[in-house]
Every structure is written in structure tokens, then in C-alpha cells.
Amino acid sequence: MPVIGLRSFLLVLIVAGPAAAQRKQAKTFSVAPDVAVRIHNLVGVTRVTGWDRDSIAVVATIPPGGGSFFGGGAGRFAKLGIEGQDPSLTGPGSELDVRVPRGARVWIKGGSATVEVAGLGGEVEVSSVTGLVQLEGSPRVLTVESIDGDVTIIGAATVVRVQTGAGVVKVTGARGDITVTTVQGPVTIESDQLLSARIESVSGRVEVRAGISLDGLLEVTTHDGDALLLLPASTDARFDLSTVKGTIATKLAGQPPVPAGERSARFAVGKKAGAGRGAEITVRTFSGGIRIDSNPKGN
Amino acid sequence: MTCDAVRDHLDRYQTGVLDPADRDLVDIHLAGCADCRADLESTRFVAGQLGSLRREIAPSVDLWAGIAPRLTPQVRRLSVPIWRLAAAAVLLIAASSAVTVALIRRPRPEVTAGFASTEARYEQAAFEVAGLYQRARDSLAPETRLVLERNLAVIERALGEARAALRTEPANRAIEAMVVAAYQRKIAFLERAASLDRDS
Numbered sequence: 001m002p003v004i005g006l007r008s009f010l011l012v013l014i015v016a017g018p019a020a021a022q023r024k025q026a027k028t029f030s031v032a033p034d035v036a037v038r039i040h041n042l043v044g045v046t047r048v049t050g051w052d053r054d055s056i057a058v059v060a061t062i063p064p065g066g067g068s069f070f071g072g073g074a075g076r077f078a079k080l081g082i083e084g085q086d087p088s089l090t091g092p093g094s095e096l097d098v099r100v101p102r103g104a105r106v107w108i109k110g111g112s113a114t115v116e117v118a119g120l121g122g123e124v125e126v127s128s129v130t131g132l133v134q135l136e137g138s139p140r141v142l143t144v145e146s147i148d149g150d151v152t153i154i155g156a157a158t159v160v161r162v163q164t165g166a167g168v169v170k171v172t173g174a175r176g177d178i179t180v181t182t183v184q185g186p187v188t189i190e191s192d193q194l195l196s197a198r199i200e201s202v203s204g205r206v207e208v209r210a211g212i213s214l215d216g217l218l219e220v221t222t223h224d225g226d227a228l229l230l231l232p233a234s235t236d237a238r239f240d241l242s243t244v245k246g247t248i249a250t251k252l253a254g255q256p257p258v259p260a261g262e263r264s265a266r267f268a269v270g271k272k273a274g275a276g277r278g279a280e281i282t283v284r285t286f287s288g289g290i291r292i293d294s295n296p297k298g299n
Numbered sequence: 300m301t302c303d304a305v306r307d308h309l310d311r312y313q314t315g316v317l318d319p320a321d322r323d324l325v326d327i328h329l330a331g332c333a334d335c336r337a338d339l340e341s342t343r344f345v346a347g348q349l350g351s352l353r354r355e356i357a358p359s360v361d362l363w364a365g366i367a368p369r370l371t372p373q374v375r376r377l378s379v380p381i382w383r384l385a386a387a388a389v390l391l392i393a394a395s396s397a398v399t400v401a402l403i404r405r406p407r408p409e410v411t412a413g414f415a416s417t418e419a420r421y422e423q424a425a426f427e428v429a430g431l432y433q434r435a436r437d438s439l440a441p442e443t444r445l446v447l448e449r450n451l452a453v454i455e456r457a458l459g460e461a462r463a464a465l466r467t468e469p470a471n472r473a474i475e476a477m478v479v480a481a482y483q484r485k486i487a488f489l490e491r492a493a494s495l496d497r498d499s
Binding site: 129130145147148163165166181183184200202203221223224242244245284286287 | 442443446447449450453454457460461464471473474476477480481484487488491492495
């Protein structure tokens with residue numbers, strides 16, 4: 001065999017080796033459009049995508065030692081995932097690529113696995129420990145519980161509940177009822193019109209760039225994390241700001257800034273708020289700084 | 300030794316049961332790794348907290364032994380003259396009235412006393428959930444324990460700061476609310492931690 005031919009052959013063997021060692025399994029089963037699906041994959045990647053069919057299709061790619069695939073269901077209940085994984089194994093872990101009906105109620109458990117969800121309109125619940133969680137779309141109810149993983153949510157989910165420890169939380173586009181709780185993780189909320197948001201962190205920085213609807217509610221509480229609110233100039237709201245040891249700084253259109261050194265401030269901005277209505281914005285910190293600015297981008 | 304390997308050893312390192320060879324390697328690593336030193340601090344902090352927990356809550360003595368004899372009717376002959384009993388009753392009424400007046404007149408921060416009992420209830424709840432976590436802890440992966448306990452250390456620090464501030468300003472309702480919020484956070488986090496299973 002010529003030398004170049006032999007090298008090419010060896011290269012193909014090296015590249016193909018790991019892929020050949022992986023097992024790939026596929027399964028499809030019919031279910032109801034509002035099926036409840038439980039998905040379990042602790043190490044690796046789980047991708048769940050909504051589609052316009054009344055069936056679930058799964059492709060599992062499992063490396064050596066990555067456990068074994070299980071799955072089945074019919075009608076309104078299905079369960080699938082990888083079992084027998086060794087969480088201490090290093091390596092990429094198992095990949096689950098799952099298609100489910102758009103209106104499905106989906107529950108995903110992923111220890112250190114990355115979880116990616118897109119195109120769902122029902123209820124989604126993700127329980128993770130350290131894995132990344134990324135969700136796109138407009139589910140009715142979205143719940144993410146993690147200990148340390150980053151959480152990114154893009155889309156107009158109606159109800160959003162996120163809890164994490166040191167993970168970074170970013171919620172973009174949600175308009176309904178948002179609750180985010182972190183220990184150290186910074187939180188960023190971006191929305192053109194928030195209805196209700198409660199954000200709480202111990203030491204994470206909280207940043208909200210959002211319009212608040214006229215009957216909206218925004219509550220931010222931190223211990224020593226800073227709180228920054230960037231609001232559109234059209235904001236019509238009553239503000240209640242207080243800190244025990246931190247600082248308060250405001251720069252809102254048509255409103256004199258809170259004097260330096262004040263530990264609390266209550267004021268109203270806008271016509272309806274001036275008449276005792278409008279949105280309610282409350283920020284409390286122990287030693288974190290509070291800053292409220294008009295958003296130059298206008299939101 | 301890598302950071303992962305060092306973290307696996309931190310529990311045994313901080314309790315002094317790591318074998319000397321590994322201990323030397325951990326020492327060398329810690330000398331040059333700020334992250335692992337921070338992890339060691341978190342591990343020590345949580346170990347200290349957990350170490351102070353009782354394994355179970357039970358009455359220190361069998362209360363029934365003290366209660367049962369009192370439930371048995373006993374007839375005793377009155378050997379004290381009636382006039383002495385009457386005098387004692389008058390004195391008792393006068394003394395208790397004086398104590399009552401003193402208590403009413405004393406400038407006492409009612410809110411603080413009320414909050415102390417609220418705090419005691421939260422403390423008890425946190426203690427009980429910490430016990431649940433302690434039982435679950437050994438079955439968790441070392442890296443999960445580490446992550447949990449780093450976060451718990453942050454929550455505990457915030458709680459400590461809020462409580463210290465409340466001691467300085469005992470009538471400050473805003474700080475009271477922060478202490479309560481910190482307890483709630485601690486309890487919620489411990490509940491989640493205790494619910495994690497072996498796979499995690």
C-alpha cells in the first residue's frame with residue numbers, strides 16, 4: 001500500500017474509532033398531543049424539540065460506559081432516558097435527541113447534562129444540578145430547578161420559575177409571571193412588557209431592562225448583590241426602595257434623584273402613579289447598591 | 300494533583316483522616332490554588348455547622364415518670380394554721396400585683412420579643428431540615444456536596460450579617476424581614492439539597 005494511502009487509512013480508523021464505539025438507538029411511539037413525558041439523562045446532552053405530530057421520536061447516542069437507553073409510552077404518558085450511567089465518568093456522556101408533540105407536558109432530569117428545549121407550548125419542568133439549561137419558545141409554564149447550572153430562557157413564556165445557586169440566569173422576552181431565585185448567580189431579565197416579576201438573590205447582581213405594564217409588579221431583593229433597573233422613560237410606577245447598608249442612586253426622566261446617603265426612598269413617576277395607581281416597583285437590599293435609570297435605548 | 304482530585308479529598312483532609320502521602324499532595328496543591336482553598340473553607344464551615352447538630356431530638360428524661368405520680372390522688376392532713384395561710388395569700392397577691400405593675404411599666408420592645416419567638420421557630424425548622432440534609436449528604440457525589448455547601452456558606456453568611464445588624468437595631472422591621480427571608484432561603488435550599496438523590 002502506498003504511504004499516503006496507509007496514512008489516510010489510519011486517519012480514518014482514528015477518527016472513526018470513537019464514533020464506532022458509540023451505540024445509536026432510535027425509537028418512535030404514538031402518544032396524545034398533551035402527553036406527559038418524563039426524560040432522564042444525567043450526563044451528556046438532552047435536546048427536546050416540539051413538533052406538530054402526535055408521536056415521540058428519540059435518537060439516543062451512547063458512548064461506552066454511558067448507560068443504556070430505555071423508553072416507551074402510549075396515550076398520555078411516556079418515559080424515556082438513559083439509565084445505569086456512572087455520574088463520575090468523564091467524557092461527553094450520552095446524547096438524547098427527542099421530538100415531542102408541541103403541547104406535551106415535559107419533565108426533564110439532568111444532573112450535569114446540558115438540557116436544550118425548543119418549540120414547546122405546554123408545561124416544561126427541568127431539574128438539574130450543574131448542567132446548562134437553555135430554553136427557547138413560549139411554554140405556558142416553565143420551571144427550572146438547578147443547584148449550580150446556568151439557565152438561559154428566550155421567548156414569551158407565560159409563567160417562569162427559576163431557582164439556581166451560583167448559575168447565571170438570563171430571561172429574555174418573557175412577559176407573564178416571572179420568579180427567579182439565586183444564591184450567588186447573577187440575574188438578567190430583559191422584556192418589553194413585564195407583568196409580574198419577583199427576583200431574589202443573596203449575592204448575585206440583578207439587572208432588569210424592561211418595561212413594566214401599568215398594573216405590573218416588580219420586586220427585587222438581594223443581600224449584597226447590586227440591583228440595577230433600566231426602565232423606559234414612559235414608566236408609570238410607584239417606587240419603594242430601601243437598603244440597610246447599601247446605596248441608592250436614581251436617574252429617572254422627570255424625577256429628581258434620591259439624595260446621596262438616603263437609605264430609603266418612596267416616589268411616583270408618571271400620571272397614573274401620581275394618582276396612586278400604576279405599576280409597583282420594590283427593591284430591597286441589605287448592603288447591595290440600588291440603581292434605577294431610564295434606559296437610553298427606550299426598551 | 301488536580302483540583303478535582305483535591306476536592307475528592309477535602310472531606311477527609313479537613314477531618315484529619317487523609318493518609319499522610321495524599322495529605323502532602325493536597326497541601327502542595329492548596330498552597331498554589333485559591334479556588335481549592337476557598338472550597339476547603341466552605342467544607343470546614345459546613346462541617347462545623349453539621350457537627351453541631353444533634354443526631355435526634357428527644358426529651359432528655361422520661362417525662363412520664365415525673366408526671367404519673369402527680370396524677371394519683373393524694374390526701375394530706377393540713378398541719379398549718381388557717382391564719383398563716385391567709386397571711387401568705389395576702390402577701391402572694393401583693394407580690395404578684397407588684398411584679399405585674401413592674402412588668403407593665405417596664406419599657407420593653409414588644410416587637411423584638413415577638414420576633415425572637417418567630418426566629419426561634421425558623422431556627423428550629425432550619426435545624427430539622429439540616430438534619431435531613433446531613434442524612435442525605437453521604438450519598439451525594441463529592442462535587443455535588445461541594446457545590447451545595449459553597450452555596451450554603453453564602454446563605455449562612457448573609458443570615459449571620461442580617462442577624463448581627465438586627466442586634467444593633469432590634470426594632471428595625473426591614474432587617475427583621477431580611478432575617479426571615481434569609482431563614483426561608485436557607486430552609487428552601489436545604490430542602491432541595493436533601494431531596495437530591497444518589498444519581499445527582
